[in-house]
Amino acid sequence: MRIGELSERTGTPRRLLRYYEEQGLILPDRCANGYRSYDERLVDRILQIRGLLDAGLPTRIIKQILPCLDKPRLIHFSDATPEMVATLENERDRMTRRIECLTRNREAISQYLDAVLGNHATS
Amino acid sequence: MRIGELSERTGTPRRLLRYYEEQGLILPDRCANGYRSYDERLVDRILQIRGLLDAGLPTRIIKQILPCLDKPRLIHFSDATPEMVATLENERDRMTRRIECLTRNREAISQYLDAVLGNHATS
DNA sequence: TGACTCCTTCACATGGATGTGAAGGATGCG
DNA sequence: CGCATCCTTCACATCCATGTGAAGGAGTCA
Structure with missing residues (x-):
């Protein structure tokens, strides 16, 4: 296209x-x-x-x-230099921290919304 | 300080x-x-x-x-205008999508790293 | 052929997060 | 006191994702 x-x-x-x-x-x-x-x-x-x-x-x-x-299954080992692996590990960890931060704050927002909207069904 | x-x-x-x-x-x-x-x-x-x-x-x-x-518990109802609630719901959903995207891609990175590093312990 | 729309490249503009430096006042130590 | 180190404000610079427009080539339909 x-x-x-x-x-x-x-x-x-x-x-x-x-x-x-x-x-x-x-x-x-x-x-x-x-x-x-x-x-x-x-x-x-x-x-x-x-x-x-x-x-x-x-x-x-x-x-x-x-x-x-x-290709989730097809691995290109040729590209896997040590630097690349280090970069990926680093980024994976950064993503983990991002996910934790987002999750924590989203939970807080949800709790606030639940309270404000009178939806007291605690998850 | x-x-x-x-x-x-x-x-x-x-x-x-x-x-x-x-x-x-x-x-x-x-x-x-x-x-x-x-x-x-x-x-x-x-x-x-x-x-x-x-x-x-x-x-x-x-x-x-x-x-x-x-204050996770102390709700300020006075601030909870309908616009504010809508904004929060919108942001909560955006955060959810972000979390999903990050989680999916982090999983793929993890799988790649596991394969490359010969760590075949499937989570 | 003409008119319209889509494509191309080039290039400058904008907005948000951040870097950086200047000029001067306040604090503290010798 | 003199000097170093912090602080203040002001302001310009940078990086990146994105907006936008100009100038021209190509496709399509009348």
């Missing part, structure tokens, strides 16, 4: 789809006339990227972790 | 502590000479703010949700 369709299906401005490409997050094919041609799977990929960006990860990190999320 | 001590104890540049104040996230007292005076509890508050910022929430939203996280 071309950039317009991908843009609509992911709710992402074309400009950003080109930006993600510029940042090395995606690598669409090119048609004979130079138009970008996106694979069907890139729909999910874009949503995944946007989710991670929204969760506070910079494109630099997303670029690093995407390859190992690509 | 003064800004220098809070900066050291939270690992946050002084500049940012003033920025958070400027954004209305904290409101330190002032000494006679104009120096900012921070309450002991602000140490945790700052760490909480930084965690939320790191998780992708903007200061604008953090400012809104902080008051209801302040």
